[in-house]
């Protein structure tokens with residue numbers, strides 16, 4: 001069925017001399033290859049994305065199967081050894097000079113490099129991935145024999161004062177870990193087996209290398225960040241622990257994971273100072289988001305119209321955005337509720353959405369995608385932060401009877417705490433995942449709690465030996481990706497600094513409201529969104545902000561003793 005591009009170009013070589021032309025150039029051969037490749041894969045990518053959407057929307061097995069089939073077919077196409085050899089030779093020859101073609105060659109090469117394994121193994125991989133995903137999405141924890149959604153259990157951790165009830169809810173949230181851990185370890189081993197066949201040390205190393213990232217460089221950035229965030233994090237953590245200890249009437253040393261509002265302690269508690277949730281209560285968060293994006297000239301109405309926004313049984317419990325076809329069918333799946341978390345999450349997902357939507361549509365298909373997952377995460381975080389900005393809340397929602405100074409303080413505290421808390425959590429995730437692929441047979445339960453204690457300063461529960469790490473969906477469904485959330489935050493601060501310079505003519509890394517500022521939309525469209533994958537992500541950042549990815553702006557925003565944010569808003 002498949003016309004081998006090599007055969008196609010050979011025919012061309014034979015025929016052309018009859019007409020007095022030269023041999024098909026390498027660039028011509030590559031163009032022909034891309035055309036054939038896309039004829040095969042583009043429809044599969046679209047049907048796979050749709051099946052994934054439907055599987056997340058319904059939890060029905062047939063959609064998981066459909067998605068797995070599409071993925072397997074794409075992987076099989078990309079596993080063709082002679083196609084890979086063609087790309088490799090071309091890449092090494094340096095004969096492709098056209099910059100757009102060069103980029104497409106790199107993307108194709110990486111896509112093929114990941115899949116140079118036999119079909120049986122690829123099938124086993126997609127089957128296992130699909131089974132874990134389904135187990136995860138359809139799981140509901142049980143509390144005292146009653147089935148509960150993650151949102152309901154998480155709600156208990158937000159409001160419950162009784163420590164036993166909190167502990168029970170926290171444990172219910174971890175039940176999924178026990179259920180999926182054996183499947184997950186099995187999957188990790190298979191992923192490693194594939195990576196080793198391809199000459200990589202393990203799957204983690206392979207995924208980064210084929211995603212234009214250097215594992216050593218990433219570790220260096222995380223080490224640096226660990227040092228820089230340690231003291232400010234400790235101070236934030238101590239004051240939080242002091243409040244919690246008082247609230248629960250226990251010594252700080254007796255605090256355990258279930259005393260924190262977030263089950264992984266990856267986010268700041270929402271109730272710091274004034275509870276921002278009160279502002280959002282009974283507000284239409286969808287309408288607020290629609291108006292906000294439109295005010296920046298980044299219309300998101302069409303994205304919202306295609307989206308699936310409300311919670312229901314069987315549906316994916318988190319949130320995500322997807323560009324179904326790279327031609328404008330951009331959607332998001334959320335489980336909206338009238339609180340600050342879901343308002344922020346909707347802005348986050350729509351941030352991804354307006355990025356996808358505004359990529360230059362005239363770019364070749366392979367480049368009509370975000371520069372890197374870390375860059376799209378950076379944009380999503382940039383918009384998510386607006387939900388905690390007093391100026392923005394005042395413009396978009398109204399502060400009502402609440403004191404603006406108190407709201408400002410609450411928002412800034414949450415933002416600063418959130419940044420520091422997440423940075424420590426991301427250390428746990430990145431280091432655990434790296435170690436997980438280095439040796440999946442080690443004592444992972446102990447490793448997990450060692451890292452949590454070291455970086456997050458949360459004491460492990462006594463007499464518990466459970467795979468609590470496996471309750472984090474990312475290891476199963478988004479492997480070797482989590483570090484990008486943190487790198488994305490570094491980029492958020494860097495882009496925020498760029499926006500301060502461009503829009504406010506200020507040399508600072510401070511939050512400000514984007515409400516009603518088309519200048520923000522046009523800066524992002526031109527400098528970040530439109531170029532797509534035309535440039536390596538770090539070159540894009542260089543071009544947009546004047547330098548490659550650095551932790552400097554994040555440190556400036558989050559780690560200075562008295563944050564610049566506070567200084568700028570004078571208190």
Ligand SMILES: [Zn+2]
Nearest residue numbers: 348352377380
């Ligand atoms: Zn995101």
